[in-house]
Amino acid sequence: MRRRTISIAVVGSGFSGIGLAIALKRAGFEDITIFDGADGPGGVWRDNTYPGAACDAPSHLYSYSFEPKPDWSRRFAEQHEILAYLRHCADKYGLTPHFRFRTTVTDAHFHAATGRWRLHTGDGGVHEYDLFVAACGQLSNPAVPRLPGLDRFAGTAFHSARWNHDHALEGRRVAVVGNGASAVQFVPLIAPAAAHLTIFQREAHWISRKPDRLYPRRRHALNRRLPAVQRLSRLGIFLWFELVLNPALVSPRGRRVLSAPVRLLCRYALRSVRDPRLRRRLTPRYEPGCKRILTSSEYYPALNRPDVAVVDSPIVEITGHGARTADGGRHAFDTLIWATGFRSQDFVAPMRVFGAHRQELNAAWKDGARAYLGLAVTGFPNFFLMYGPNTNVGSGSIVHMLESQAAYIVQAARLLAGGATSMDVRADVLDRFDAAAQERLSTSVWNEGGCDSWYLDADRRNTNNWPGSMTGYRRRTRRLDPTDYHLEH
Template sequence: MSVGNRGAEPSIAVVGSGFSGIGLAIGLREAGFTAFTVFEKAEGVGGVWRDNTYPGAACDAPSHLYSYSFEPKPDWSRRFAEQPEILDYLRHCAVKYGILPHIRFGTEVVQAEYLPGSGRWSLHTADGERHEFDMLVAACGQLSNPAVPSLPGRDAFTGTAFHSARWDHDHDLRGERIAVVGNGASAVQFVPLIARDAAELTIFQIETHWISRKPDRVYPRWRHALNRRVPLAQKLSRLGVFLWFELLLNPALIAPRGRALLSAHIRAMCRFALRSVRDRGLRDRLRPRYEPGCKRILTSSEYYATLNRPNVRVVDSPITEMTPDGLRTADGEHHPVDTVIWATGFRSQDFVAPMRVVGLHGQELNAAWKDGARAYLGMAVTGFPNFFLMYGPNTNVGSGSIVHMLESQAAYIVQAARLLADGVKSLEVRADVLDEFDAAAQRRLSTSVWNRGGCDSWYLDGDRRNTNNWPGSMTGYRRRTRRLDPSDYRLERRHRSPSPT
């Protein structure tokens, strides 16, 4: 489909080249747009799958669903693809769909400022350059900025320390005393691999998690051949996984009804996995006291077994300070270590960090979000015309594939670009539309397991407002974003006065 009848084609800036940025770039190009630029601070595409290269890094959503619907990969090596294969897939998509010429690698956008007179965005890069665009899209993702706790004495530590998302592959861990701070999604993947060669490995457990066995398997060659010769086979596999999330798991996370049965099923699976820990006392310390699904349910078939190793131990007492040669915990014990690996997740509320975004009347986006991040359909914010987010507030899925959500957002943003191509100077979501959407979303989230399950998680901000999760199904989000309704926006046409709101 072409852009259609228009005057000047709008120029579009996309910040980030992960699944969000590449997917949008493909959507724009397929729609006939050519005046778009993807700004990428690194030297390659891939986003979180480029940055997270820790041992064992893999996706916990099945490969056939965790990929673009328009670009199936018939030869996924296994049911849950590992980081190198997912990164290769993204590189393949960028090459196949002609996106690479549109990407400016090694260019970090540090500030973006809206210019009301022209209806354009002024972008400032770290190297001192300035660029103007008609539309700005932040495709930075929710899991791009590592979180490292500010502990007393951190600068005094004389050993090696790095975050799991910035893995130091030049540092040899063999024979070392290693501290892993955190026990979440990344830790359960890399701990079993590094424990084999460590002299001592101490896991500082921040919170307990529900962990089930990972139903992973290698796909045989005949499956690859079948997928190529009979594409419907792969589509049916994708559909089956999609329906499992949509019809069974997702409703139980969001709606109170029916949650008890699924909760019992998940508890049984996770407790079965936990039985592989031989120490009864440790089993009790690992068992969560909150409802399954309140936090992300983790999957690993090796983590619990690793805790049986004589060189591995789990510490529950909180870390109070770092010393030159170790960590001290609240119980007064000092733990000598050579290397600290921060498995402490990401600053999930920083949807555009470290970019500074300034909209109408000099208002910064962070100031607009002082009471919690919110955006209409997770994409549009009042006071910030011609600006859209991908994987923004309340678009994370507690079960399913974020790629499905990103495809929905890309299609919606392409419609916004068409409005600019048809003579619209600026479009700004109406305040009442955003307020109504946000209130409805928070009402529905208030009864979800994420808000009522008895835990603290990265889904909630400091005021326990759920700023991350979508309060519905993937299908429901696709339906809500299928058509951009111009009446939801305050439109200003070129050489015309603003439309009534």
Template sequence: MARGNPSIAIAGAGFSGIGLAVRLKQAGFTDLTVYDKAGGPGGVWRDNTYPGAACDAPSHLYSYSFEPKPDWTRRFAEQPEILDYLRHCATKYGLHRHLRLNTEITDAEFDAASGRWRLHTAGGGIHEHDLFVAACGQLSNPSVPRLPGLDTFAGEAFHSARWNHDLDLSGRHVAVVGNGASAIQFVPLIAPAAASLTVFQIEVHWISRKPDREYPRWRHALNRRVPAAQKLSRLGIFLWFEVLLNPALISPRGRRTLSAPIRVLCRYALRSVRDRDLRRRLTPRYEPGCKRILTSSEYYETLNRDNVHVVEDPITEVTPHGVRTASGDHDADTIIFATGFRSQDFVAPMRVTGAHGTELSAAWKDGARAYLGLAVPGFPNFFLMYGPNTNVGSGSIVHMLESQAAYIVQAVRLLGTGVTTLDVRADVLDAFDATAQRRLGTSVWNQGGCDSWYLDADHRNTNNWPGSMTAYRRRTRHLNPSDYHLTH
């Protein structure tokens, strides 16, 4: 390690990896490499190109604070514009010379003798670095259910995150498995052309109307000439999430106060479904917020179409010509899985091995845990971004990522002053995790009566942060060296 300029490896070139790389360069650290298995930056916004893909957090907050975009075309930006924004950031801040694309890290192992991380790539390459950051995200590995008979299906089948753009859906009989955040975006756009579209509903969701709109040109001009106007808009959105929505998810008192208004808003949107029986089937029986509240102004209207059907029965098997449930066979020549991601894998399929030969998967056999979602005992000089218990039920993950980037920059500064390794203490993680799980225990995610991707098989909440975005920013503002075992 060159004194003052540690060698840093970042796995992932999405919002996490790009944001961290920028902050490291701004802090004067230039010996950094951002690895990504794909051919360009963008992460989830590069991979999810399904029709209608868009963010459900307002654009002015779902962007870096250090790189405001004055000319967002609409309040909730769509995938192409978000991807362009990330590419712009990579170019503006000179990251392309640090990007190592089409390079998948398969194994990462800490060498105790040298105090360095040794990374192995799918192509057989080996690279060594002083510090390693997994910026893979929670939503990078698509989850496809293991349905009996799927291998016998004679038609086309794909996951929404791997959309088949070569397939023309016009006149086809489409089965959509899942009805979550991605499905409610693409179903309204593909339904008009399909001969039939059947949504196999896994679990109902609370859905409110999406307050989306295009920004006029005068707003773009105002943002450019008076930057404070855009900052004020960002602050207003931030306070909406922090002061109103966040307490409705975490605080028992807030849940009691705000649950009723949220139900009213969602049921108002549900009134657009004409069939009374279907409205009943689309009404959740769990508390609002237990799953992320979805937003759409087109999904319910689409369900009124004659060629669109909703099936609640669980799928028992896939046949060569469709999908079978307890109620019978449903013809289909196309299956689209809108079944989300393997959100609790965090770094999979990459294998990470710590100082004592322990793999991260073994360390997490009882559930993923990391101090502040960032550091794991026994894995020196290793940090995660968007790790365990850092997801937000309301708000913008970008705000959380910037907090994590600032914390990691402090760790790199320590390495640049003669410290060889930082290894978070086990008792520090235990205390943090106990407090986090206790607070999560009274949250709507744990007590709301649903089964969500936030909870693992043991009903342990491994994904969500049990507080506000402000609280997380405060906890990560200063790295306390006494939280770590340090070697020099």
């Protein structure tokens, strides 16, 4: 039975923050504040509005298990529909009074004397809470390379995650730096408008065709009348990821068995590129899955256009009206779009978090980000992360992982409400978990596949991916073991 009312701060209002707040409310907690510097909920699905933005996990799985949506318009939902879904969830579960939008948390300090966190906001406010959760995500801070001459560029430049909708691309000479998940979605849509499009790729990706399709109205009606149909669809997708794709990434044996079929599937898609020399340049030299396997049925055909060029040589300098590459080539353009992903190791940036001994979190992570189950860090009591280190999935839906984390944090909240004033994960527990995770990751395709990816930090430590299955993570987080923590009452 709860003996005291606790206050809870959540930073971030994407899938993580919304899902956690709903779980906390369903468990009876009401003193919840959700901070976000933007003007509305949605996280990455609010921020990424580039043309063609969509999810590459099937809609029925990329949604909360407790809030199925029977009328998804297509198998792979687009940005506007996912954002509408998140807003629907926030409204339905009564989160509106808990949001504090246009409020950025600049730094947070744990005070051992009170067992509370003191949060400082950009508007000069100071707020105290018993439990503090960073739900900032791994893919929220755009990464822009620091190239020489960038300040001299006379044209318009923006990151795909901060798309400039006021800048018309018609008749422009456009450069896209990067060829990852975002680029393969928007390149086919902007290529017809641009006078010329140059794509600078650092490394080729394995890309398969996207099995997308519209759902007919009769499917929506069937989902409503027989919810079991949608649940079975979700289960089937889940099992495909768990039993087929996940072993191809994590298990050395699974890699050997499934590598050849994945190569064939992706090379079949690559056949739509007519130029054999370009096909060779678009064929990766690393093992499938080392980088995220992309899905698109439109990207390769777009490269057949005479006004589209792919450049392999790295950019060494941005000039006033274009770029110079390492092979001496000069490329003219007046619009520069960064499709360079995110600072995936900055789990709480730009916020600064100071623990029990006044140590800043990034200093604690100077040798690489790590957290017990991706959730708790020694020296930072009453603090949890969502989508923290080593909780990304190489195949599947991150929403499944987030629901597991939310259930675990609810248990932590109950411990604090039951009389504990401080809970700090034991150093030996974190050390054992991290050592086991890194050992298992060492034989995964992400570490051994022969590529550079956002999963690895500068020291090639895998700080992002979970070294197992989604069901394995659910099992590990199902029950919070109090003996894993130093508890004070």
